[in-house]
Amino acid sequence: MNYWRVPLDINKIEIPHGDVQIDVEQCKGCEFCVEYCPRDVLELSTDFNRKGYHYPNVLKHNACVNCTLCEMICPEFAIFVVEGKPINPDVNDVLKKEAKV
Amino acid sequence: MKADPIGVATGSHYIDGDHACAEGAIAAGCRFLAGYPITPSTEVAERMAERFPKVGGMFIQMEDELASMAAVVGAAWAGPKSMTVTSGPGFSLMMENLGLAIMMETPCVVVNVQRGGPSTGLPTLTGQADMMQARWGSHGDYEIIAISPNSPQECFDLTVKAFNLSEKYRVPVLFMMDECVGHMTEKVVIPEADKIDIVPRNFYKGKKEDYRPYKFNGDNSVGPMIKAGDGYNIHITGLTHDERGYPVINADAQDKNVNHLVDKIIKNEEDIRMIETDQIDDAEVIVISYGITSRVALKAVQDARAAGMKVGIMRLITVWPFPEKLIKKLSSKVKAFIVPEINLGQVSIEVERCAAGKATTIGVPHAGGWVHDPNDILKAIKKGVK
Amino acid sequence: MSEISAPTTSTLKIPQAPDKLQHPMTDFLRTERLPHIWCSTCGIGTVITAFIAGLQKSGLDRNKVSVVSGIGCSGRAAGYLRLDSFHSTHGRAVPFATGLALGNPELKVVVISGDGDIAAIGGNHFIHAARRNMNLTIICINNFNYAMTGGQAGPTTPEEANASTAPFGAYEFPFNLPYLAESSGAVYVARWTALHIRRTTKSIAEALLKPGFSFIEVVSPCPTLYARRNRLGSGLDLMRFYHNSAKIQHGADTRDIDIDYQKEIVVGKFIDKEKPDFYTNRDQFLSKKLGDKYIPYRGPNGH
Known part of the structure; x- marks a missing residue:
């Protein structure tokens, strides 16, 4: 998210965070999670699991906001999210984004 | 109960x-x-x-x-x-x-x-x-x-x-x-x-994790049931299954499952069996019948006895499982079985199979719509005693 | 579980999920039977996830919820759910569930089955259960064909779609299931696709709490047969298609929501109305007619 200026309550803001857990052997490589993750946390691995499917890998761990969409859309019960410690946005990150604008 | x-x-x-x-x-x-x-x-x-x-x-x-x-x-x-x-x-x-x-x-x-x-x-x-x-x-x-x-x-x-x-x-x-x-x-x-004697449902009362909806251990008995809503989270299927009720699609599971379904009835035939017999001790001919036909057959047997023929009557109250052993045993003692029924020969085929040529089986078929004329059964009895 | 030995290539690495963490739905699944039989990119598993989430959301006692399935790919749903689950005969999931629901009015009975099972061989049962406002929730997973038997045309196959028994394309007019359900008397009717997981979940939770006959159609990708025969790509491609072609229109007139081949799919909650459910109606009617002589049926625990 881009801010025009640093919000006054920036120190109080907490961004939910999730730890994505992948049961690689359950995966059948449908890519639903990779395709529909709103934060593009996942990528498809180049490796195969035992059944010969490419399974998802966590690409951007910090980007996960624990929305559990991957968990919900997975037809194999192979991926789920554990609620992690919320992340406080870094003031410098926010400013960097502002500078871009 | x-x-x-x-x-x-x-x-x-x-x-x-x-x-x-x-x-x-x-x-x-x-x-x-x-x-x-x-x-x-x-x-x-x-x-x-x-x-x-x-x-x-x-x-x-x-x-x-x-x-x-x-x-x-x-x-x-x-x-x-x-x-x-x-x-x-x-x-x-x-x-x-x-x-x-x-x-x-x-x-x-x-x-x-x-x-x-x-x-x-x-x-x-x-x-x-x-x-x-x-x-x-x-x-x-x-x-x-x-x-x-x-x-x-x-x-x-x-x-x-x-x-x-x-x-x-x-x-x-x-x-x-x-x-x-x-x-x-x-x-x-x-x-x-x-x-009035009632057999209540045999509900399982033990530990949840030990419950098996089926018992295929070869002792020809059935296990207790549970009912939906009791917290056992059972799975019941029409597919071939194991004792847990889970589908197993192979020849071994089929062998266990189907043989159990057959054996629990066949091996308990004598316990299930309900049969009424009369005057079969000295009988040369036995009339085997069931349902309404047994009442008509009774008249024919009474007439035959009155005429001096050695006739007995056997009424199948349980038709299935078929009293195979009993018929086999009797077939070496009698000349013939007479089987009147309101069809063109169904139970008579079973009788014939069990008699296995040791006694003659004479069917008295009737296509349906009315009961037999007792004289038709009597005629068959006369044929049987010859 | 079948043993498949892993290729021995040195580049192969198999990361494992941490031991202590469990999928939050594990408790509702017969994990010993997983992985399930459904193909890669099939949507049925996603609908099952939505069902479990909907059940959790509804707050119902899971021990008082029974699931009945018929035959077919979707018919296998019951076998993976750790609830009282029954896998009945083809088309008879609804009457089996009717017996179960009437046999113990404390139960919430859910039918999860396919379009062929519910609308073709079981079509008569379906409309009559709706007519009675029987206390059932029906989740019909519609993949537009008979997948288990090899992709034959079914009651929902859109005109023009290819199927193994419609090799030149289907030319029969398909059922519009929400319209069928509504006109037969259902009090809750919704349609979603396997992509609309959150909305499907919400609908399932609502339907579970709704007394009487509730119906949810979930359009779901069949990659191996429907998509392959029609050259529509994988299940993922169909999910993308739903993404682009599904239009949410709550309260839409069910007469206007036919699904044409690869055209817009109208989804949403169409019907949510009040009408006495079968139990309530029967109880009230008979006690009015019989007075003190009436002994209500209270199930196996009731007397």
Whole structure:
């Protein structure tokens, strides 16, 4: 998210965070999670699991906001999210984004 | 256990076989009936529709017989003793889910008030031509229990027995009436509730994790049941399954599962068997019959005895499982078996198979629509004693 | 579980999920039977996830919830759910469930089955259960064909779609299932696709809490047969298609929501109305007619 200026309550803001857990052997490589993750946390691995499917890998761990969409859309019960410690946005990150604008 | 007095219409009644059957079911503790109207069995459903709301039962008229039988199996797994009632064409439709009940080892009772067939046949006239359908009607290998009453009183008494056997062996019991018995009105004495023996459902009471819905250990007995909603989270399927009820699609599992379904009935044949015999000790010829035909046969046997012929009578109350051992034993003692039945030869084929050439089997076929002329049976007896 | 030995290539690495963490739905699944039989990119598993989530959301006692399935791919649903679950015969899931629901009115009985099972061989049962406002929730997973048997045309196959028994394309007019359900008497009718997981979940939770006959159609990708025969790509491609072609229109007139081949799919909650459910109606009617003589059926625990 881009801010025009640093919000006054920036120190109080907490961004939910999730730890994505992948049961690689359950995966059948449908890519639903990779395709529909709103934060593009996942990528498809180049490796195969035992059944010969490419399974998802966590690409951007910090980007996960624990929305559990991957968990919900997975037809194999192979991926789920554990609620992690919320992340406080870094003031410098926010400013960097502002500078871009 | 004794019957719940709330459902028992103790007293002397003048009612027909269909109504007596309904009363027998209520006395046996049946509290769920799903059915579809069909002559000549409708009176059973009608009486249940009238009686159930007053005894805490649930009656539902389904959209067809397929649904009726499926609902009965579903209801049985919810807990109540369940039944359905039909006649020939409806019995054909029930075969699919009768197989399901057999595979799921679900206790229930299916009443078939037989009429003339095939197809629509003789809706209002009698027949006994569904006997082989009762035995083999659903696809695959299985064994079944079929009971054939010959009077309204028996329609009451044996319906209670049918429920008891279905609970004991976790199997659908077919109550094979015929139009004559169903519509025959006679005195029916319904005893007091504490004189009626009931087999309650054997519910499992142990630990959840130890429960197995099926028992395939080869001892020819069935395990306890549970009912949906008790927290056991069971899985029950019409697929070939293991003791947990989980589908297993291979020859080994099929062998265990199907042999169990067959053995639990066949190996307990003598326990299930209900047979009435008279004057067979010195008999040269035995007349084997069931249902309404047994009453006609009795007249023929009495006439033959009066004429000096050594004739005995055997009435099959349970037609299936077939009393194979008994017939085999008798076949070395007698000259002939006479098998009158209102079909063109169904049970007579079984008799012939068991007699295995040691005794002659003489069928007395009748295509249906009316009962035999006792003289036709007498003629066959005369042929048999020669 | 079948043993498949892993290729021995040195580049192969098999990361494992941490031991202590469990999928939050594990408790509702017969994990010993997983992985399930459904193909890669099939949507049925996603609908099952939505069902479990909907059940959790509804707050119902899971021990009082029974699931009944018929036959077919979707018919296998019951076998993977750690609830009282029944896998009945083809087309008879609804009457089996009717018996189960009537046999114990404390139960919430859910039918999860396919379009062929519910609308073709079981069509008569379906409309009659709706007519009675029977206490059932029906989740019909519609993949537009008979997949288990090899991709034959079914009651919902859109005109023009290819199927193994419609090799030149289907030319029969398909059922519009929400319209069928509504006109038969259902009190809750919704349609979603396997992509609309959150909305499906919400609908399932609502339907579970709704007395009477509730119906949810979930359009779901069949990659192996429907998509392959029609050259529509994988299940993922179909999910993308739903993404672009599904239009949410709550309260839409069900007469206007036919599904044409690869055209817009109208989804949403169409019907949510009040009408006495079967139990309530029967109880009230009979006690009015019979007075003190009436003994209500209270199930196997009731007397």
